[in-house]
Amino acid sequence: MTARTVVSPAVWAAAIAAHDLPAMALGGGPLVVVVAHPDDETLGAGGYLAAAHAAGTDVRLVVATDGEAAFPGLDADGRAALARARRAELHDALRALGLREVDVTWLGLPDSGLADRRDELADAVGPLLDGAATALAPWAEDPHPDHAAVGAAVSAAAPATTACWAFPVWACVWGTPDEVAVPWERAARHDLDAGAAGRKRAAVAAFTTQVGAAPDGGPPVLPPDVLAHFASGAELFLRAPRRAGAPATRFADLYATGDGDPWDTRTSWYERRKRAVTLACLPRERYRSAAEPGCGTGELTRELARRCDAVHASDFAPAAVAATRAAVAGAGHVRVSGAALPDAAALPPGIDLAVLSEVLYYLSAPDLDATLDRLADAVVPGGDVLVVHWQGWPEEAPHDARAVRARFDGDDRFTPVVEHVDDGFVLHVHRRR
Numbered sequence: 394m395t396a397r398t399v400v401s402p403a404v405w406a407a408a409i410a411a412h413d414l415p416a417m418a419l420g421g422g423p424l425v426v427v428v429a430h431p432d433d434e435t436l437g438a439g440g441y442l443a444a445a446h447a448a449g450t451d452v453r454l455v456v457a458t459d460g461e462a463a464f465p466g467l468d469a470d471g472r473a474a475l476a477r478a479r480r481a482e483l484h485d486a487l488r489a490l491g492l493r494e495v496d497v498t499w500l501g502l503p504d505s506g507l508a509d510r511r512d513e514l515a516d517a518v519g520p521l522l523d524g525a526a527t528a529l530a531p532w533a534e535d536p537h538p539d540h541a542a543v544g545a546a547v548s549a550a551a552p553a554t555t556a557c558w559a560f561p562v563w564a565c566v567w568g569t570p571d572e573v574a575v576p577w578e579r580a581a582r583h584d585l586d587a588g589a590a591g592r593k594r595a596a597v598a599a600f601t602t603q604v605g606a607a608p609d610g611g612p613p614v615l616p617p618d619v620l621a622h623f624a625s626g627a628e629l630f631l632r633a634p635r636r637a638g639a640p641a642t643r644f645a646d647l648y649a650t651g652d653g654d655p656w657d658t659r660t661s662w663y664e665r666r667k668r669a670v671t672l673a674c675l676p677r678e679r680y681r682s683a684a685e686p687g688c689g690t691g692e693l694t695r696e697l698a699r700r701c702d703a704v705h706a707s708d709f710a711p712a713a714v715a716a717t718r719a720a721v722a723g724a725g726h727v728r729v730s731g732a733a734l735p736d737a738a739a740l741p742p743g744i745d746l747a748v749l750s751e752v753l754y755y756l757s758a759p760d761l762d763a764t765l766d767r768l769a770d771a772v773v774p775g776g777d778v779l780v781v782h783w784q785g786w787p788e789e790a791p792h793d794a795r796a797v798r799a800r801f802d803g804d805d806r807f808t809p810v811v812e813h814v815d816d817g818f819v820l821h822v823h824r825r826r
Contacts, residue, residue, distance in 0.1 A: 397567045402622045408570035409582055409627055417441055417558075417581040417630045419448040422526025426452065427518055427547050429507060429539035430460040431483035432600045433531055435490070436615075436623045437560035439593045440585040441630070443490040455498045455521050456483065457514060457543055462504035463614055464607055471608065478602050485599035490592055507542035514542060519550035532559040532631055534574070536567055548633050553643045553789045557633040565629070566622050578795055579632035579786075590626055597623060632786065632793075638757035639789035641709055641733070648712035658690045667818055668693050671750065671781055674811045674820055675700065680746040684771070686739040687752030688729065689713050691720030697748060698724050705741050709733035735763035737771070745776035751783055753797045754790040761792065761800060769806045772825040778807060781820040794819045 424445055428434045434442060434454060446452045459476035461467075467475060480499070487495055500517050507514055522528055528551045531537075533544030544559050551557050558581075564573050585593060598604060603614045647655035658664045671693065680701045688694050688706035694717050698704050704727045708714050714731050721727040732738035734756060740747060747768055756764060768778055780801065782794035801807055801823050811822035 399566055399618045399622075400569050402565075402625050404569055405565045405622070405629075406625050406627065408575075409629060412577045412580065414577075414580050414582040414629075417583040417628075419445050420450055423451040423453060423524055424527045424529060425455065425522050425525040427455040427457070427521075427528065427530045427543055429457050429531060429537070429543045430463075430504065431456055431479045432460070432486070432597075432603055432615075433540065433562055435483075435486045435593070435596045435600070437531065437562045438529060438583075438628055438630070439486070439490055439596050439623075440589050441583040441628050442495075443492060443589060443592060444583065446492055446495065452492065452495050453498070453521070453525075454487075454495055455500065455518060457500045457502045457507060457517075458504040458539065459499070459501065460504055462506075463603065464609075466609060475602060479600070482600045482602065486596040489596035489599055505539060508538040511542050511546055515546040515550040518546055522547070522551050522555060525551070525555045528555050528557045529630075530557070530559055530633070532561045532564060533633065535562050535564045537563050544633065548635065551635075553635070553640055556786070556788045557635070559631045559633040561629060561631070566619055575629075576631055579634070579793065581630045581632075583628045583630065585626050585628070590624065594624060634786075634791045634793075635789065636757065636791060638760055638791060639755040639787075643789055644710045645712070648710050648716075653712055653716060654690050656689070658692045663817055664692070667750070667781060668696060670813060670818075670820060671748070671779065672696055672700070674813055674822060675746070675779065676777055676810055676822060676824075680777075682741075682744045683746035683748060684740050684744045685748045685750075686732070686734050687749065688717045689750075691717030691729075693748070693750060694727065694729070695720050695724075698727050701746065702726060704728070705730070705744070707732035707739045735760050735767045737767065740764075740767045740771040742771050743773060744771055745773050747772055747776075747778045749779070750781045753780060754782055754787065754792040754794060757791055761797070765800060765804055765806075769804075769825065774825050776825045777810070777822050778825065779811075779820070779822045781818055783818050784816065 426434050460479040461472040461476040528547050530544045530547040531540035533541050535541055540562055548557050605613055682703045683701040684705045686707050688708050694706045706717050706729045718729045786793040807823035810824045813820040
């Protein structure tokens with residue numbers, strides 16, 4: 394790597410501590426880790442991978458290159474020898490971390506050439522992510538182009554049911570928290586105790602070609618001041634949200650399972666309580682005309698029908714439309730149709746209430762922008778927009794509840810009038826100015 398000024402790790406430790414980040418979750422289904430070079434996973438996430446494996450997680454590792462271009466001056470034979478050495482070093486590092494059993498898939502792509510092979514990389518990674526509950530890769534904003542390429546490829550190739558997370562490698566080494574645009578609102582941390590920190594140090598030391606002098610006697614790729622960043626006792630992780638909105642096929646599949654109520658909207662206490670709080674938070678006793686995009690099984694639609702002269706309910710899943718029609722059968726003032734945001738059919742003009750329950754965070758950024766514009770056009774001045782979201786982050790969703798709320802708070806066409814926050818969900822009502 395090109396020599397650059399190394400930022401003090403104390404600066405980053407202070408920034409991480411100041412943000413009071415949640416712990417990176419352990420356990421769950423298969424965790425597929427995709428990295429550009431052997432050692433990326435150990436440097437950026439070695440402590441977390443060891444802890445996840447110890448908690449029973451099936452950890453799988455995919456390495457895009459052999460890291461053979463770490464020393465550009467090597468000839469072909471020298472690069473081949475370095476590639477063999479780095480593969481062996483990775484296995485030694487995994488043993489030091491207690492990950493001896495972890496399956497490693499080597500893609501054999503050219504080191505320092507991944508930025509020009511993003512499509513090939515995504516095609517290779519895609520099948521390896523099938524069935525993964527979580528995918529972990531270097532951050533797509535990391536300054537190393539190979540790291541950025543892997544991060545982008547994983548986000549693009551991951552199934553809708555896979556939660557994507559990322560970790561910085563060189564970003565925190567070369568930039569200060571003020572220089573690096575860290576999305577703290579979707580960050581988490583993993584803390585290493587003394588034993589875990591020692592095992593990680595041993596694993597890093599296994600990469601002798603990287604921590605020792607270069608073949609020409611020059612400085613190592615990972616000198617002591619760089620290694621200090623990865624020995625801080627805390628690892629930083631960033632949720633890497635999908636860029637595209639949740640695919641319609643995902644919801645069709647969900648409604649096709651079991652009793653056609655994939656979120657147990659009819660029976661679960663969470664859903665029944667959320668409906669009760671939603672209705673209690675409506676600022677007015679009665680509304681003239683309401684729209685409810687993403688109506689689901691129609692349980693909330695039926696309650697809204699008692700408070701509104703007219704209700705326009707819609708969903709882009711045909712099974713949800715059928716369920717809602719059954720739920721409001723006989724209510725002549727309720728119309729149920731198939732429509733997807735930001736279509737005007739989902740938010741007809743002249744409404745004085747829009748209710749969006751656990752739907753906006755599934756939209757792509759452009760569709761979310763267009764939906765806010767549509768709300769501003771459809772809701773009459775003085776009308777209300779109620780938005781409620783689960784506090785978690787669905788794997789299929791490009792946003793979480795906080796991000797959606799921030800979009801409304803930053804839009805001067807709406808003003809907040811009600812807020813409810815608890816451990817389960819967050820609700821806010823914004824009034825059209």
